[in-house]
Amino acid sequence: MPTIASSAYAEPVTGRPTLTQRRRESTRLEIAQAAAELFAARGAEATTAEEIAHAAGISLRTFYRYFSEKEDAIAPLLAAGGERWVRLFTESAADLPVREALERSAAESLSPSDAQADEAMRWTRELLRDPGLASVWQRVHADSEERLRAAIADRCPPGTDALEIRLAAAAATAAIRVALEQWALSGAPATGPGSPRELGARCVRELTEGLGLWEHLGKHVN
Amino acid sequence: MPTIASSAYAEPVTGRPTLTQRRRESTRLEIAQAAAELFAARGAEATTAEEIAHAAGISLRTFYRYFSEKEDAIAPLLAAGGERWVRLFTESAADLPVREALERSAAESLSPSDAQADEAMRWTRELLRDPGLASVWQRVHADSEERLRAAIADRCPPGTDALEIRLAAAAATAAIRVALEQWALSGAPATGPGSPRELGARCVRELTEGLGLWEHLGKHVN
DNA sequence: GCCCATATGGCACGTCGTGCCAAAAAGTCT
DNA sequence: AGACTTTTTGGCACGACGTGCCATATGGGC
Numbered sequence: 001m002p003t004i005a006s007s008a009y010a011e012p013v014t015g016r017p018t019l020t021q022r023r024r025e026s027t028r029l030e031i032a033q034a035a036a037e038l039f040a041a042r043g044a045e046a047t048t049a050e051e052i053a054h055a056a057g058i059s060l061r062t063f064y065r066y067f068s069e070k071e072d073a074i075a076p077l078l079a080a081g082g083e084r085w086v087r088l089f090t091e092s093a094a095d096l097p098v099r100e101a102l103e104r105s106a107a108e109s110l111s112p113s114d115a116q117a118d119e120a121m122r123w124t125r126e127l128l129r130d131p132g133l134a135s136v137w138q139r140v141h142a143d144s145e146e147r148l149r150a151a152i153a154d155r156c157p158p159g160t161d162a163l164e165i166r167l168a169a170a171a172a173t174a175a176i177r178v179a180l181e182q183w184a185l186s187g188a189p190a191t192g193p194g195s196p197r198e199l200g201a202r203c204v205r206e207l208t209e210g211l212g213l214w215e216h217l218g219k220h221v222n
Numbered sequence: 223m224p225t226i227a228s229s230a231y232a233e234p235v236t237g238r239p240t241l242t243q244r245r246r247e248s249t250r251l252e253i254a255q256a257a258a259e260l261f262a263a264r265g266a267e268a269t270t271a272e273e274i275a276h277a278a279g280i281s282l283r284t285f286y287r288y289f290s291e292k293e294d295a296i297a298p299l300l301a302a303g304g305e306r307w308v309r310l311f312t313e314s315a316a317d318l319p320v321r322e323a324l325e326r327s328a329a330e331s332l333s334p335s336d337a338q339a340d341e342a343m344r345w346t347r348e349l350l351r352d353p354g355l356a357s358v359w360q361r362v363h364a365d366s367e368e369r370l371r372a373a374i375a376d377r378c379p380p381g382t383d384a385l386e387i388r389l390a391a392a393a394a395t396a397a398i399r400v401a402l403e404q405w406a407l408s409g410a411p412a413t414g415p416g417s418p419r420e421l422g423a424r425c426v427r428e429l430t431e432g433l434g435l436w437e438h439l440g441k442h443v444n
Numbered sequence: 445g446c447c448c449a450t451a452t453g454g455c456a457c458g459t460c461g462t463g464c465c466a467a468a469a470a471g472t473c474t
Numbered sequence: 475a476g477a478c479t480t481t482t483t484g485g486c487a488c489g490a491c492g493t494g495c496c497a498t499a500t501g502g503g504c
Contacts, residue, residue: 019502020450048490059453064492138360163404163421170396171429178392182385199385207393209432242470242481270459281484286461 028066028076031056035073036123044071044132071136074127078137080120082144085109085176090151098155099214102172103204110179110196118190125184137177145173156213164213171211175203250288250298253278257295258345266293266354293358296349300359302342304366307331307398312373320377321436324394325426332398332418340412347406367395378435386435393433397425 017025034055038047049070053063067073088105096104112118127133149169156165179199188194256277260269271292275285289295310327318326334340349355371391378387401421410416 024451049492050490061454061493062452065451068492070491134364135357135361138364139357142356142360163400163425166400166404167397167425167428170400171393174392174396175389178385178388182388203385203389206389206432206434207429210428210430212428246482271461272459283462283485284483287482290461292460 024066027056027058031058031063031066032074032076035070036077036127039074039130039133040123040126044130071133072139074123074133075136075140077120077123078127078140079144080117081109081124081180082140082173082176083147084117086144086147086151089148090154097214098152098168099208099211101155102152102168102208103201106172106176106204107197107201110176110200112190121190121196124180128181128184141173141177144176145169148173152213160213164211168208168211168213171207172204175207176200179203246288249280253280253285253288254296254298257292258299258349261296261352261355262345262348266352293355296345296355297358297362299342299345300349300362301366302339303331303346304362304369304395304398306339308366308369308373311370312376319436320374320390321430321433323377324374324390324430325423328394328398328426329419329423332401332422334412343412343418346402350403350406363395363399366398367391370395374435382435386433390430390433390435393429394426397429398422401425 031052035047035052038052038055047070049063050060052070052073053060056063063073067075085105088108089101092101092105110121112121128137146169149166152168153160153162153165179196179202183194183196183199186194190196192198253274257269257274260274260277269292271285272282274292274295275282278285285295289297307327310330311323314323314327332343334343350359368391371388374390375382375384375387401418401424405416405418405421408416412418414420
């Protein structure tokens with residue numbers, strides 16, 4: 001993993017990422033797609049890393065340059081929703097209360113807007129059945145919780161109780177996880193009653209109700 | 223793993239477990255102790271399974287009969303508190319409201335009562351620093367959440383919304399996890415202000431306040 | 445064209461985790 | 475006690491995992 005500062009193709013401080021970085025991200029998604037199909041077909045345990053690499057058209061050695069573990073190959077699919085969530089939350093209107101912003105961005109990120117997000121949600125439902133992928137699922141949510149914690153901290157005035165912020169991030173992340181697991185267990189469709197969007201909004205609302213973080217109304221201006 | 227029914231040493235339907243079972247549990251704890259010391263000294267990554275086995279006085283092959291992964295060796299230490307928690311919750315007074323029982327048993331299980339529980343808490347704080355053990359930490363809490371979910375379901379009248387029960391278990395588990403992580407980050411002692419007991423009680427209270435599961439007061443009689 | 449940074453593939457290597465089988469240990473009976 | 479049965483243990487081999495190393499290929503900047 002090269003340091004960005006030492007790279008000749010350094011990321012511009014503003015604007016979209018470098019060409020090579022976009023290439024790399026694209027390759028990651030291709031590998032993830034191939035891995036998801038194999039995992040869904042034969043199960044993660046019965047799939048070797050070499051098979052994933054071959055299906056993705058790369059060598060085994062290169063595969064391990066993109067993912068540190070074979071199960072991690074599907075992480076981009078499982079993490080897409082969470083990353084979109086944090087992005088929406090960060091970009092949401094400054095005058096919106098934190099809890100309101102959390103719930104709205106969660107509902108928004110759980111709506112199958114584009115075809116890619118819809119695809120990711122259906123893969124999630126499929127892959128959640130595999131017990132061998134539980135650790136990736138948990139790791140993805142742990143990462144999401146940490147990103148969310150940082151984003152919430154940015155909205156709060158400095159000096160806010162760190163435990164309160166951690167609790168809020170944990171509550172919101174657990175809410176989304178439970179909503180998705182419940183949706184995967186039930187046969188509910190991706191939209192309408194019982195959809196992740198509805199379940200997620202309800203779970204976030206209930207889990208964050210008792211938190212003592214919502215005294216201030218909007219985004220703090222540093 | 224032999225089926226109990228086919229075993230000559232079948233577990234009695236009531237009373238304490240068989241001698242061999244207690245022996246096995248004792249061995250598990252000895253291995254966990256050895257693993258914890260090695261992990262704390264050199265880090266989990268730099269410790270081989272063979273070293274753990276040797277330190278515990280068993281062969282490598284036998285080690286893998288007690289734990290499926292090398293990192294799992296410390297799971298008994300990390301899981302002890304959670305198991306005690308679920309046990310206390312299940313045994314708590316029948317007329318206690320669920321939320322009250324959850325909070326009290328959590329505080330009780332986070333108190334360093336006997337020397338062994340105190341030991342486990344200090345190991346937890348030490349081992350949480352190792353990023354290679356994050357997955358075990360998450361797995362332990364996922365297991366604890368599932369056990370707690372079953373225990374809560376037993377207290378609720380049949381037909382209670384499954385999502386509500388799942389949310390309650392997730393909220394309580396996340397509360398304890400955050401409390402322990404916060405305690406591990408801070409240098410607070412095991413008792414008094416900032417202790418797991420105080421943090422845990424507060425976290426459970428805040429995270430479960432908004433749940434819609436607490437209409438009935440006590441334990442449901444089936 | 446050249447130069448240089450990065451990406452890739454192949455190979456070797458140590459570790460991981462498991463199936464298999466024979467030996468040792470422990471429980472159950474007379 | 476002894477004989478018998480079940481379980482546990484250790485050793486071995488094996489495929490898979492994940493990484494360090496180096497030579498080669500790729501592609502942008504000059």
